[in-house]
Amino acid sequence: MVYRCKYDEYWTMEYVSDGCLNLTGYKPDEFIDNAVIDFNSIIEEDFREILRGKWKLAMEQASIFEQEYPLIAKDGSKRWVLERGQIIYTEDGKINALEGIITDITSLKTSEEKAREYHEKLYATLISVGDGVITTDKEGKIELINPVTQNITGWNQEEAFGED
Numbered sequence: 001m002v003y004r005c006k007y008d009e010y011w012t013m014e015y016v017s018d019g020c021l022n023l024t025g026y027k028p029d030e031f032i033d034n035a036v037i038d039f040n041s042i043i044e045e046d047f048r049e050i051l052r053g054k055w056k057l058a059m060e061q062a063s064i065f066e067q068e069y070p071l072i073a074k075d076g077s078k079r080w081v082l083e084r085g086q087i088i089y090t091e092d093g094k095i096n097a098l099e100g101i102i103t104d105i106t107s108l109k110t111s112e113e114k115a116r117e118y119h120e121k122l123y124a125t126l127i128s129v130g131d132g133v134i135t136t137d138k139e140g141k142i143e144l145i146n147p148v149t150q151n152i153t154g155w156n157q158e159e160a161f162g163e164d
Helices: 019-024 045-061 106-128 147-153
Strands: 002-005 013-016 065-072 078-089 095-104 134-136 142-145
Touching: 019 078, 019 095, 045 065, 045 078, 078 106, 142 147
Parallel strands: none
Antiparallel strands: 002 013, 002 095, 065 078, 078 095, 134 142
């Protein structure tokens, strides 16, 4: 979704691309000038102040804004997005608008969460095994040792990591 909005309390949209419907469930004209809903209200509440702070920092540093955060779509589902934007200034240096693109990264966040859960289960299994276990990467460097291996070798996890 491509957008142009005001830097105000509601992120009042001046332009929203057609990708808005797939991402949020709302038609672009429902966001324009807050006709039906304001964009701020679909940002998960815990992230609203984080976004304001990040935009403020981007302004102070004259840099590009970038942040991941969840939206609540019209159907109530949570969608993780990555927003990248920039500040558009008037000739006299005042903020005219914010412009950017918001990309759906829900499947990426879901995959990351599944990988984290898998890693936690694998680690729980590894530490409960009664034998010494060492896991290595493709080059044979140690990534993980279980407590039995630590007792046998006298290494701790940090000492063993990266060793051949």
